[in-house]
Amino acid sequence: xxxxxxxxxxxxxxxxxxxxxxxxxxxxxxxxxxxxxxxxxxxxxxxxxxxxxxxxxxxxxxxxxxxxxxxxxxxxxxxxxxxxxxxxxxxxxxxxxxxxxxxxxxxxxxxxxxxxxxxxxxxxxxxxxxxxxxxxxxxxxxxxxxxxxxxxxxxxxxxxxxxxxxxx
Numbered sequence: 001x002x003x004x005x006x007x008x009x010x011x012x013x014x015x016x017x018x019x020x021x022x023x024x025x026x027x028x029x030x031x032x033x034x035x036x037x038x039x040x041x042x043x044x045x046x047x048x049x050x051x052x053x054x055x056x057x058x059x060x061x062x063x064x065x066x067x068x069x070x071x072x073x074x075x076x077x078x079x080x081x082x083x084x085x086x087x088x089x090x091x092x093x094x095x096x097x098x099x100x101x102x103x104x105x106x107x108x109x110x111x112x113x114x115x116x117x118x119x120x121x122x123x124x125x126x127x128x129x130x131x132x133x134x135x136x137x138x139x140x141x142x143x144x145x146x147x148x149x150x151x152x153x154x155x156x157x158x159x160x161x162x163x164x165x166x167x168x
Contacts, residue, residue, distance in 0.1 A: 001054045003033055008061040021087070022061055036070075038087045041159020070158070073126050075134060076167040084124065085158050093155055094120045100140075100148040108146070111136040115152060138162045 003009065007025050011017040021038030028034075033045045050057060069086040094116060101112035114133030124130065140149035141161050153162045 001058070001060065003028060003054065003058070009035065009058045010061055012057060012059050036158065038085075039089050039092075039155075041085075041154060041157075071124075075131065078168055080166070080168070082160065082162065082166050083158055085156060086124070088119070088155050090120050093152060096148050096152045096155065100146075100152065103146075103148065105140065105143060105146055105149075107136065108140060108149070111140050111149070119156065134162060135164075135167055138164050138166065 003025050005025050005028055008022050009025065010022050011020060020040050020043075023035040023037040023043075026034045026036045026042065028047075030047070032047055033050065034042055035045065036042045071084040071086050072081040073084050074081050097112040097116045097120070101109050111133065114129070114136060118124070118130040118133050137149055137153060140146045141153055142164065143149075150161050153160065156162075
């Protein structure tokens with residue numbers, strides 16, 4: 001099996017396939033493959049290890065129906081954008097928000113309720129309420145002890161932890 005840029009692949013192992021979902025090969029270099037997974041951010045695999053056992057680890061998918069979809073959103077006035085994972089795991093996000101709501105961090109309950117209402121019930125659209133929820137999430141991610149907030153950000157933004165600088 002040869003991995004090429006743009007091919008959709010999944011893990012042969014059912015546990016890993018459930019955790020990562022389908023992936024799209026985004027780059028191939030001499031030393032590694034970079035794969036963008038639907039449920040977990042971009043991952044790099046070393047070629048020297050995988051070239052010998054590609055068919056044992058991955059299988060190619062013919063259809064890219066549930067492949068990860070990127071969406072570039074502008075949170076601030078500048079031309080800087082953040083990449084949003086459109087296929088984020090809504091159940092996992094709801095569980096993380098519930099854990100965040102139970103934490104003792106100041107403002108966590110409001111942020112968790114805002115993220116839950118904007119991201120778990122319907123398809124995401126960038127509106128003032130969702131920007132407010134993301135800004136509150138960025139503030140929470142900067143505070144110490146807010147691991148759930150960072151995990152929510154990683155789930156939504158392909159492993160990227162949202163920061164206040166993203167709104168500049």
